Amino acid sequence: MSTARVVRVPEAETPSGFYAAAEKIYPREIRGRFSRLRQGAVVLLLGLFYGIAWLQWNGRQALLFDLPARKFHVFGLTLWPQDFLYLALLLIIAALSLFFFTALAGRLWCGYACPQTVWTELYTWIEQWTEGPRSRRMKLDRGPWTLQKLWRKGLKQLLWLALAAYTGFTFVGYFTPIRTLGTQIASLTLGPWASFWIFLYSLATYGNAGFLREQVCKYMCPYARFQSAMFDKNTLIISYDQARGEPRGARRRGSAPRPQGLGDCIDCTLCVQVCPTGIDIRQGLQYECIACGACIDACDDVMDKMGTPRGLIRYTTEHAVHGTATHVLRVRILVYAALLITIAGALVYSLATRTPLILDVIRDRNALYREVAGERIENAYTLKVINLDERPHSYRLAASGIVQLTVMAPTGLITAPPGAVSALPARLQAPAGAAAGVHRIVLTLSAVDAPRIVVHENARFIGPTP
Amino acid sequence: MSPAPEPSPASRWRERSLDVALVLWPAFLAACAASLLFFAAVDPVLLRDAGPHWLAGLDREAGYALGFFFFWGVGAIASSLSVYLIRTGHRTAGGAPPAAS
Numbered sequence: 001m002s003t004a005r006v007v008r009v010p011e012a013e014t015p016s017g018f019y020a021a022a023e024k025i026y027p028r029e030i031r032g033r034f035s036r037l038r039q040g041a042v043v044l045l046l047g048l049f050y051g052i053a054w055l056q057w058n059g060r061q062a063l064l065f066d067l068p069a070r071k072f073h074v075f076g077l078t079l080w081p082q083d084f085l086y087l088a089l090l091l092i093i094a095a096l097s098l099f100f101f102t103a104l105a106g107r108l109w110c111g112y113a114c115p116q117t118v119w120t121e122l123y124t125w126i127e128q129w130t131e132g133p134r135s136r137r138m139k140l141d142r143g144p145w146t147l148q149k150l151w152r153k154g155l156k157q158l159l160w161l162a163l164a165a166y167t168g169f170t171f172v173g174y175f176t177p178i179r180t181l182g183t184q185i186a187s188l189t190l191g192p193w194a195s196f197w198i199f200l201y202s203l204a205t206y207g208n209a210g211f212l213r214e215q216v217c218k219y220m221c222p223y224a225r226f227q228s229a230m231f232d233k234n235t236l237i238i239s240y241d242q243a244r245g246e247p248r249g250a251r252r253r254g255s256a257p258r259p260q261g262l263g264d265c266i267d268c269t270l271c272v273q274v275c276p277t278g279i280d281i282r283q284g285l286q287y288e289c290i291a292c293g294a295c296i297d298a299c300d301d302v303m304d305k306m307g308t309p310r311g312l313i314r315y316t317t318e319h320a321v322h323g324t325a326t327h328v329l330r331v332r333i334l335v336y337a338a339l340l341i342t343i344a345g346a347l348v349y350s351l352a353t354r355t356p357l358i359l360d361v362i363r364d365r366n367a368l369y370r371e372v373a374g375e376r377i378e379n380a381y382t383l384k385v386i387n388l389d390e391r392p393h394s395y396r397l398a399a400s401g402i403v404q405l406t407v408m409a410p411t412g413l414i415t416a417p418p419g420a421v422s423a424l425p426a427r428l429q430a431p432a433g434a435a436a437g438v439h440r441i442v443l444t445l446s447a448v449d450a451p452r453i454v455v456h457e458n459a460r461f462i463g464p465t466p
Numbered sequence: 467m468s469p470a471p472e473p474s475p476a477s478r479w480r481e482r483s484l485d486v487a488l489v490l491w492p493a494f495l496a497a498c499a500a501s502l503l504f505f506a507a508v509d510p511v512l513l514r515d516a517g518p519h520w521l522a523g524l525d526r527e528a529g530y531a532l533g534f535f536f537f538w539g540v541g542a543i544a545s546s547l548s549v550y551l552i553r554t555g556h557r558t559a560g561g562a563p564p565a566a567s
Contacts, residue, residue, distance in 0.1 A: 193527040
């Protein structure tokens with residue numbers, strides 16, 4: 001048998017039998033380092049998902065993307081559609097993080113954090129709890145419909161559906177207040193759209209985690225197809241050590257493989273049985289591999305029992321497999337990291353210095369200027385005031401840039417309700433002697449009830465040509 | 467070269483249903499992105515007020531849902547044309563479309 005690494009690429013399509021028939025995969029249950037890691041991730045991530053929805057902050061939901069009211073509450077912060085930049089930055093950061101961690105350690109996202117993996121894991125736990133371990137599940141599926149089978153399958157479906165419904169409810173609870181949603185469901189007064197979205201997301205959870213499972217990764221996920229673009233020979237991958245394992249073959253426990261002309265692999269196929277996507281890692285790196293590490297746990301267990309060292313299947317890099325040095329710091333990693341730090345820094349800085357007030361100044365287009373009594377020149381503007389805070393504020397307008405520049409209107413307080421865009425006319429006057437030509441002036445809007453909220457906006461003041 | 471064997475009804479059905487998935491799924495992803503960008507900039511209530519009279523009476527949630535399904539539909543038309551063109555085009559030498567490698 002050749003020891004060359006076989007790298008399988010997505011199979012070329014053939015006219016008939018476009019896709020391989022998806023055979024049901026019965027992943028074998030497994031205990032080990034990486035399974036514990038993933039279980040920890042599942043508990044943590046689902047705990048956050050189901051828990052944060054109920055967290056309160058200053059008397060309202062802490063994290064609420066309130067689409068009906070068009071405002072986002074993120075703990076102490078309220079964001080309006082005008083703050084879209086932050087959302088865009090956040091999405092860019094998410095994408096860059098994915099690139100960074102993929103280049104560094106391969107498909108960490110797929111194996112531990114992807115909702116598809118996390119909910120599939122939860123659904124598999126339910127399946128194992130109701131239908132038993134792999135062999136029992138296979139036997140149950142082959143066997144006739146007995147009362148026992150009906151009971152086990154029924155219980156599984158019931159639990160799956162209940163979990164799906166609660167997941168849909170929680171998901172929609174991030175977009176409309178979850179407590180209100182809960183009371184509406186309890187009193188059967190839920191609106192049609194909320195019901196529809198809850199139903200849709202429940203259906204998606206049930207279908208994706210209960211039935212589609214690995215097919216989502218194999219057929220639907222775009223990331224699975226292009227993640228290899230982030231890979232290089234220094235990226236952590238899960239790999240079977242061909243040189244050590246081959247030729248594979250069965251042998252007695254504790255017997256040395258080499259004298260028998262064998263490698264360390266005893267061909268027990270446990271690595272295949274535990275694989276949630278049903279591949280054989282011994283065929284080399286495959287795009288179906290979500291890097292969950294189940295095969296490592298299975299193989300380590302077997303190697304322990306056989307008395308051979310662990311790591312026949314292990315996290316390694318292509319360089320390490322070929323006996324050359326692996327470099328963690330490399331151009332790709334440094335570029336991703338630099339971009340990530342820069343954009344995350346920009347987001348933090350702009351959030352920290354964010355003033356919940358926007359002032360736009362638009363010059364009146366009808367007249368350049370107006371001469372008014374008392375040797376004065378007047379310019380007219382339209383102010384757009386957007387209060388981005390959670391509560392109403394009163395503001396005062398001031399202007400500077402020319403000596404004796406005065407605000408004629410609005411002289412009183414400008415009040416703006418939260419989230420509202422108010423447009424109001426403004427008039428400024430300056431003495432004719434000082435106003436000749438074009439001047440750059442600064443309009444300052446400051447909240448009288450919150451000294452922190454001050455914005456400055458540049459504008460032009462035009463007087464007669466000197 | 468012998469002609470390809472007639473596909474069985476089961477495999478044809480599987481291919482069709484996967485075609486439907488290939489149309490709807492990317493369109494769904496695109497609709498999510500399009501709705502996010504579009505409704506970040508545009509309030510559906512303003513669209514309703516500027517639009518034809520039969521839109522009156524719809525609330526914001528209905529606006530989001532209609533917008534989402536509109537984008538999904540447009541995306542599905544584009545995807546289905548792509549799938550149709552791929553399925554009906556001449557195959558490259560070797561009998562298969564260029565394989566990704």
